[in-house]
Amino acid sequence: MIFAPRALERRRSELVARSTLLRSEVAAVGVPLQARLAPVDRVVSAARAHPVATGLAVAGAVFLMGRSLPSLARALRWYLLLTRF
Numbered sequence: 001m002i003f004a005p006r007a008l009e010r011r012r013s014e015l016v017a018r019s020t021l022l023r024s025e026v027a028a029v030g031v032p033l034q035a036r037l038a039p040v041d042r043v044v045s046a047a048r049a050h051p052v053a054t055g056l057a058v059a060g061a062v063f064l065m066g067r068s069l070p071s072l073a074r075a076l077r078w079y080l081l082l083t084r085f
Helices: 005-049 049-066 071-081
Strands: none
Touching: 005 071
């Protein structure tokens, strides 16, 4: 009975060490991506900060897209209609 808590503590220590190593590896891989994704992050942050303006912009884009590409909008409507059944 005394050995079980020691074994569990040793296993926990091993898992914590492994987790720390894996986190550092993931962080090292993510560093080059941070610079490339910085513009996207700024846009997403701005969209989250102004949800009403984002909604209006998306609605306007959908409205304009529907007028400029009616065949695409019609095809999308038919696709959505037919995939329901």
